[in-house]
Amino acid sequence: MNNQGISGTICAFYEQFFDAEKKIADFIMENKKAVVDMTVAELARASGTSDATVSRFCRRCGFKGFQSLKMDLAKEVMKEERDSLQVSNEISRGNLSQSLQNILANKMAEMTGTIGMMDTDNLEVILNVLEHAGIIQFAAVGNTIPVAMDGAFKFNQLGLRSVSGSIWEAQAAHAYNLGPEDAVVVISNSGTSKRLLALVRGAKENGAKIIVITNNESSPLARISDYKIITATREKLLTGEFWFSRIPAMLVIETLYLLLFVSKKDAAEHIRRHEESIRPDKME
Amino acid sequence: MNNQGISGTICAFYEQFFDAEKKIADFIMENKKAVVDMTVAELARASGTSDATVSRFCRRCGFKGFQSLKMDLAKEVMKEERDSLQVSNEISRGNLSQSLQNILANKMAEMTGTIGMMDTDNLEVILNVLEHAGIIQFAAVGNTIPVAMDGAFKFNQLGLRSVSGSIWEAQAAHAYNLGPEDAVVVISNSGTSKRLLALVRGAKENGAKIIVITNNESSPLARISDYKIITATREKLLTGEFWFSRIPAMLVIETLYLLLFVSKKDAAEHIRRHEESIRPDKME
DNA sequence: GAGACTATGAAATAAATTTACGTAATTGGA
DNA sequence: TCCAATTACGTAAATTTATTTCATAGTCTC
Numbered sequence: 001m002n003n004q005g006i007s008g009t010i011c012a013f014y015e016q017f018f019d020a021e022k023k024i025a026d027f028i029m030e031n032k033k034a035v036v037d038m039t040v041a042e043l044a045r046a047s048g049t050s051d052a053t054v055s056r057f058c059r060r061c062g063f064k065g066f067q068s069l070k071m072d073l074a075k076e077v078m079k080e081e082r083d084s085l086q087v088s089n090e091i092s093r094g095n096l097s098q099s100l101q102n103i104l105a106n107k108m109a110e111m112t113g114t115i116g117m118m119d120t121d122n123l124e125v126i127l128n129v130l131e132h133a134g135i136i137q138f139a140a141v142g143n144t145i146p147v148a149m150d151g152a153f154k155f156n157q158l159g160l161r162s163v164s165g166s167i168w169e170a171q172a173a174h175a176y177n178l179g180p181e182d183a184v185v186v187i188s189n190s191g192t193s194k195r196l197l198a199l200v201r202g203a204k205e206n207g208a209k210i211i212v213i214t215n216n217e218s219s220p221l222a223r224i225s226d227y228k229i230i231t232a233t234r235e236k237l238l239t240g241e242f243w244f245s246r247i248p249a250m251l252v253i254e255t256l257y258l259l260l261f262v263s264k265k266d267a268a269e270h271i272r273r274h275e276e277s278i279r280p281d282k283m284e
Numbered sequence: 285m286n287n288q289g290i291s292g293t294i295c296a297f298y299e300q301f302f303d304a305e306k307k308i309a310d311f312i313m314e315n316k317k318a319v320v321d322m323t324v325a326e327l328a329r330a331s332g333t334s335d336a337t338v339s340r341f342c343r344r345c346g347f348k349g350f351q352s353l354k355m356d357l358a359k360e361v362m363k364e365e366r367d368s369l370q371v372s373n374e375i376s377r378g379n380l381s382q383s384l385q386n387i388l389a390n391k392m393a394e395m396t397g398t399i400g401m402m403d404t405d406n407l408e409v410i411l412n413v414l415e416h417a418g419i420i421q422f423a424a425v426g427n428t429i430p431v432a433m434d435g436a437f438k439f440n441q442l443g444l445r446s447v448s449g450s451i452w453e454a455q456a457a458h459a460y461n462l463g464p465e466d467a468v469v470v471i472s473n474s475g476t477s478k479r480l481l482a483l484v485r486g487a488k489e490n491g492a493k494i495i496v497i498t499n500n501e502s503s504p505l506a507r508i509s510d511y512k513i514i515t516a517t518r519e520k521l522l523t524g525e526f527w528f529s530r531i532p533a534m535l536v537i538e539t540l541y542l543l544l545f546v547s548k549k550d551a552a553e554h555i556r557r558h559e560e561s562i563r564p565d566k567m568e
Numbered sequence: 569g570a571g572a573c574t575a576t577g578a579a580a581t582a583a584a585t586t587t588a589c590g591t592a593a594t595t596g597g598a
Numbered sequence: 599t600c601c602a603a604t605t606a607c608g609t610a611a612a613t614t615t616a617t618t619t620c621a622t623a624g625t626c627t628c
Contacts (some may be wrong), residue, residue: 018605018606018607019606019607020606020607020608021606036355037352037355039583039584039585040584040585040586041583041584041585044608049607049608050607050608050609051584051585051586051608051609052585052586052587052588052607052608052609052610053606053607053608054585055585055586055587056586056607059586065585065586066584066585066586067351067354067584067585067615068321070351070355071320071321071354071355071358072358074355074356074358074359074362075358075359075361075362076362077359078358078359078362078363079362082362082363091542091543091545091546092546092547093408093411093543093546093547096404096407096408096543097404099542099543100399100402100404100407100539101399103399103538103539103542104395104396104399107395107535107538108392108395108396111388111391111392111395112388112392115384115385115387115388118384120380120381120384123380123384124377124380127377141565142437142562142565143434143437143438143441145433146429146430146431146433146434146437147430147434149429149430149433150427150430150431150530153426153427153430154427154528157427157528166450190566192566193565193566194565194566195565244438244441244538244541245538246434246534246538247531247534247535247538250530250531250534251391251531254387254391254528254529254530254531255384255387257528258375258383258387259375259377259380259383261375262375262376262377263376263377278426281425281426281477281478281479282474282476282477282478283476283477283478283481283504302574302575302576303575303576304575304576304577305575323614323615323616324615324616324617325614325615325616328577333576333577334576334577334578335577335578335615335616335617336576336577336578336579336617336618336619337575337576337577338616339616339617339618340576340617340618343617349616349617350615350616350617351584351615351616
């Protein structure tokens with residue numbers, strides 16, 4: 001059974017092929033992409049040979065049959081496409097298709113980077129803190145507030161008491177009421193927000209544990225916190241100017257959520273009840 | 285005719301599959317590599333269904349037939365191999381390192397699927413609508429509200445007037461005030477929220493353009509909307525139970541944002557001014 | 569509980585692939 | 599030059615594989 005690319009096989013055996021087989025080989029090499037959607041009969045006609053020869057050709061190349069060869073060809077086409085796909089930061093309305101691929105590549109890199117930088121020991125400790133916290137406050141300012149809200153939503157669904165808010169004063173007031181058994185998850189790309197820093201200081205004085213999700217390892221917020229998770233946001237690179245991607249922070253939240261979900265025994269039941277509660281708004 | 289990724293397609297259509305079709309979908313997702321070398325009959329037996337159902341399944345996913353689906357699957361397997369993205373659903377506290385990789389792989393697959401299913405012509409039209417809208421309302425309910433808020437934040441930064449809110453009544457009241465020059469971006473995984481449907485109907489009666497971001501291609505919201513972008517959320521498969529990933533929807537928002545950013549001449553200036561306005565809260 | 573509807577699998581049909589077989593062309597030895 | 603022997607290759611039959619049809623069992627509705 002063949003397992004190493006048709007092109008290679010064809011080239012290696014080319015001289016041993018009979019005349020009709022060479023015709024088939026030539027046609028495949030010239031029209032890989034089209035052959036993927038052909039039947040034996042079509043390929044036979046297109047290459048000026050016959051069904052039988054095509055079928056025999058596949059066997060002689062080491063494949064189980066025509067379908068098997070086609071599967072291999074499909075993979076090869078994909079491989080070549082991928083290789084010729086150079087990831088760049090170019091985004092334009094002119095070439096939407098390529099721009100989408102570039103955006104995707106950048107987002108994938110952000111996610112890979114974020115997960116890659118996670119230290120499992122550190123993560124383990126953070127998960128423990130969260131699991132045993134009295135209350136978890138998700139804090140953020142500006143356009144990161146949606147991520148904090150999402151965190152509170154998700155954690156409440158798991159059965160972990162959580163709060164968040166869009167008004168800084170209210171968030172701060174709440175933080176000042178926390179105690180040693182509680183935890184604050186601060187989300188801040190830059191890690192330099194004075195308001196979040198004030199909030200964190202207040203919570204810390206009361207003994208609450210501080211977990212920060214930030215893009216900036218050595219920022220004031222990162223330094224003051226007990227535990228940190230560093231994200232790999234790269235919009236600075238993408239547009240040359242500004243941060244705005246919420247995806248890495250969101251990924252961190254979803255990751256914590258998933259890991260807590262699998263270890264918390266009653267999590268599924270909590271989620272089921274939540275789903276039940278929102279069912280009346282759903283159709284069907 | 286389907287042109288991108290089975291995983292994405294399966295995730296997007298999963299809810300509208302019948303029971304037997306879900307069995308097939310599940311089996312394919314779990315055994316991609318093996319399915320590439322299977323016949324219809326083999327897949328039917330392996331998934332506990334029948335030949336007829338498998339064949340119908342391929343059609344319903346948008347493929348020309350079983351062979352066509354298999355070609356696509358072969359390509360996808362290759363793509364994942366190249367990215368060394370062996371998507372596994374195993375998540376446990378026991379092996380954090382591996383679990384992180386599995387979570388990452390799933391998230392990457394969600395993103396690849398979501399971007400892959402985007403049709404550039406459709407996207408072009410949507411970008412045009414957004415660029416020329418009088419006001420853009422981002423609407424959502426429940427735990428998707430953070431995504432809508434993020435959308436409004438980002439679009440305002442670009443200089444595109446946008447609103448969102450966390451109170452449904454207020455969102456609905458606003459939607460009823462829109463006119464033909466305005467647009468509503470509705471975000472709903474299931475696409476079945478009665479409240480969002482009511483909101484959309486109101487806006488539509490006033491002539492506003494409706495753009496939906498949903499995981500469910502044939503949901504009531506998707507059908508009533510003028511334009512749709514389908515996401516490939518796969519948490520149903522990941523935990524076997526519930527949807528909760530906001531990342532695909534967020535990716536759509538960020539993608540629209542980036543594409544509008546590069547085509548809108550004054551976008552950079554708008555963002556600069558916004559950054560300036562929040563500087564006082566930043567340290568250093 | 570009767571009637572309409574529909575999801576599904578068994579069986580029939582259709583399509584595609586492989587195998588069997590025959591032919592024509594080439595080779596080599598008288 | 600002519601007659602086996604060989605063999606590359608195509609036609610057509612056989613087989614495998616995929617799709618469509620149709621009957622049924624289950625669900626929903628009135």
